[in-house]
Amino acid sequence: MSFSLTMGVYMKIAIDGPASSGKSTIAKLLSKKLKFEYIDTGALYRAITYIINKENIDLQDEYKISNIINSSIFRFDKNKLYMNDICIETEIRKNIISKKVSEVAAQPYIRILINKVIRNTSDNSENIIIDGRDIGTVVLPDANFKIYLDASPKIRAKRRYIELIEKNEPVILEKLEEEIIERDYYDSNRAVDPLKIADDAIIIVTDDMNIGQVVNKIYDLVNNDL
Numbered sequence: 001m002s003f004s005l006t007m008g009v010y011m012k013i014a015i016d017g018p019a020s021s022g023k024s025t026i027a028k029l030l031s032k033k034l035k036f037e038y039i040d041t042g043a044l045y046r047a048i049t050y051i052i053n054k055e056n057i058d059l060q061d062e063y064k065i066s067n068i069i070n071s072s073i074f075r076f077d078k079n080k081l082y083m084n085d086i087c088i089e090t091e092i093r094k095n096i097i098s099k100k101v102s103e104v105a106a107q108p109y110i111r112i113l114i115n116k117v118i119r120n121t122s123d124n125s126e127n128i129i130i131d132g133r134d135i136g137t138v139v140l141p142d143a144n145f146k147i148y149l150d151a152s153p154k155i156r157a158k159r160r161y162i163e164l165i166e167k168n169e170p171v172i173l174e175k176l177e178e179e180i181i182e183r184d185y186y187d188s189n190r191a192v193d194p195l196k197i198a199d200d201a202i203i204i205v206t207d208d209m210n211i212g213q214v215v216n217k218i219y220d221l222v223n224n225d226l
């Protein structure tokens, strides 16, 4: 599948990586520091999963799901996702959505529609950071910087565990690690636009790095080029 975002954008940063590798945390801070627009593509796949789950829609009901995506307005305001003017940020971050999102994101027709949403959302941006799974390979193949964030499943599970516990979501650490490994497998092995390290990506392994160190590392790379 080919999709490339080229319109009107000057500096493009692609951030990819497996589940809970810190992409959105890093991208948010970086976008603030650089004053770039930020699009969290995982949030869009989560939004569709949330609606499908809430309304109990059959994933094969392409007509109904396409209609919902095409007739909805998605926007990010202060890095929170709004769908038709309703903030769905809390709902889409719940673990039940994390468990179901990979199957939804593997549907080729859904990927085509979400890529259209990404294009519409980013059309007016001059400088942009986009994060996800296929950003360096499919969405922004000509990005100025392609970052691939990684960390061991244990560390990633621990980070997600803390995040969910802080939100009062009851989760079990070992179970979370299993779910993360399973989601990575699913995302990396799907037929369409799988999670893959772009040939020209800069790989950053964050096991021994804190958030500030990762942000500064990418900031320095980009700043030297501005």
Ligand code: CDP
Binding pocket: 018, 019, 020, 021, 022, 023, 024, 041, 042, 043, 045, 046, 098, 101, 102, 103, 105, 106, 131, 132, 133, 134, 135, 183, 187
């Ligand atoms: O935050 P976390 O790393 O858990 O995941 P996310 O970035 O919110 O993405 C949720 C899911 O959406 C991923 O597991 C993928 O299945 C899917 N996704 C995708 O297929 N392509 C993207 N560009 C972004 C996310």
